[in-house]
Amino acid sequence: MPYKDPERKRQWERDHREERNARRRKQPFPAETIPNMHDPIPDQEAQSWQLVVGLTVGIGIVLVAVLIFRPMWARKRTQKKLENHSPAAIS
Numbered sequence: 001m002p003y004k005d006p007e008r009k010r011q012w013e014r015d016h017r018e019e020r021n022a023r024r025r026k027q028p029f030p031a032e033t034i035p036n037m038h039d040p041i042p043d044q045e046a047q048s049w050q051l052v053v054g055l056t057v058g059i060g061i062v063l064v065a066v067l068i069f070r071p072m073w074a075r076k077r078t079q080k081k082l083e084n085h086s087p088a089a090i091s
Helices: 006-015 017-026 040-084
Strands: none
Touching: 006 017
């Protein structure tokens, strides 16, 4: 196939078009041209897995926050009770 002269190249391509097309028809499709027919279930399984992990992490964060801040809430509550029942408030 002569590539140096563009006119000879075009002539060669015209003369050998049928052979090249026949060769292309015999070749299997490259992977890029085959439509992507994936199974949607693995995607759904991945999403459900991510949902479970997300919920677990969220619940864990809430529980840690409760364990950290509960002593402060309890201390404030007992202080308010003590202030309401102090002898100075009665007199």
